[in-house]
Amino acid sequence: MAGDNRTSVTVIGLGSMGRALAEAFVAAGHATTVWNRTPGRAGPLVDQGAMHAASIADAVTASGLVVTCLTTFEDTRAALEPAASALRGRTLVTLSSGSPAGARETAAWAAAHGARLLTGAVKNVPAAVGAPDTLIYYSGDKAVFDEHETTLRVLGGDTVHLGEEPDLAALYEMAVGAMLLPALVGFFQGAAAVQARGLRVDSMVRFAGKWLDMIKALLPVYAAEIDSGDYSDAASSVNLFLAGAVHDDDLAEETNVDTAWLAPLHDLVRRAAEAGHGEHSVSALTEVLRKSPHSGA
Template sequence: MTAKHVTPVTVIGLGSMGTALGEAFVRAGHPTTVWNRTAAKAAPLVAMGARHAEAVEDAVAASPLVVTCLTTFDDTRLVLRRSGTALRGRALVTLNSGSPADARETAAWAVGHGARFLAGAVKNVPSAVGAPDTLLYYSGDRAVFEEFGTTLRVLGGDTVHLGEEADLAALYEMAVGAMLLPALVGFFQGAAAVQARGLEVTTMVRFAGKWLDMIKSLLPIYAEEIDAGDYTEAVSSVNLFLAGAAHDEDLSRETGVDTAWLAPLHDLVRRAAEAGHGEHSISALTEVLRKAERQHTYG
């Protein structure tokens, strides 16, 4: 790394992800200042060569690039309020959870305090920070991304700027993140069913992985169907999923596993069939979801 790319950076929030971010910056040779509510959490990074700031305003003032990794946008604003005027002229990058509305509010707040703003998301676990294929995406001030892009790519080789709208990263974070809990609960349900037969859950991991690979391969097909609004070429139809609901009930009776969490999903499939999508691709569920959104927003 050449000297002109060694940008001083501050990391605020040293949970498992924040610590991983700090480690990546230190390893890449960036002068790194860290701050956390519980100061003891800074010790491992200080041992690696980071500087610990006692006060958050000192941490913010230490670097032109300030990366926060707190739980929510509310937490971020609450902590940074203590920094007074130190934010003025700084590039603020937030890596936390929250809604698009939260991101817009935080962007306006940051700009109002004289900062330039990027909202971002790390799409992997802390141990993957810094890997060439780790995805991070950002939205907001493109000039900030262009100025500090080399520094931010230290955190992951697959680094993307989604656009100038500050809420895009939060939108995609929630859109993509919506897949996580249903997928995990599905795995946990399967794990409970396998254990009910006296089998080890590890025996299903290989097969679950293959199933996820298959689902991944279908996403481009479904995305094209949804964008075109054409669901007539059904790889798997709504009616096929509707018939499968009975199998879940059988599984529950046989194994004693609670499958009640699936009821709203089965109801969604039923409503899609009733709306005339029975022989259409399962991706037609998007139409039912979109109608529900319109009723909620405008009804």
């Protein structure tokens, strides 16, 4: 594979996701340098053709494009600090978790060291890295994104630039990611209830998938209601969800499954009804979640 038009890349952080990123770059023919605080993790990648840097400074200086995959923005800055002076003139891409505030702080830190920054988030599991439908979104300087888009696209075919603000990827990461734990805990609760009847959990997987498909189909409807502020066309009203809360209590008693995690959700529904949204679409819960700017929160 000809490599004269391929960008050299450094990947810092070789956990399961970082390894997948490095493997995708190597497979696409990019000269790939890797570094991890625990050097042994680099071995399998070296066997595939990656180069192992002896130090973080060597890793940064090896490539014009430096991709980090560490847990948080704070971890990223701490790992790079010994090589901060080497970042000048290079492009730094962070693929980590963290708040928008953390992203802004990292953007200021990178700018102070002369680096061009893109923040990003991989919205899938490591095994999906490199697939045509894997979503990865970035934010930051659009010119920098355009320069490296072809290289970054080998990580996921659904590659999106959200905007110039460096914290947008972190904002969307947290906004979208907020759905994950409630959905998973809901499945785990259902699994415990099914097992309480002596049934296998895998018997409910197909039905749970169909349920998630239905929820997915409703998201554009709810988004339109929230954007317009018009909740009057209630296919599923707040009162309907309020009435359903008692069924959760009945299930808990019958199956001996702990459903205490639902209490704050039921409280949110009750507060929405008390605020006059009982006959409105359940998307009106957004109005209760949105705190007043004068609330002091």
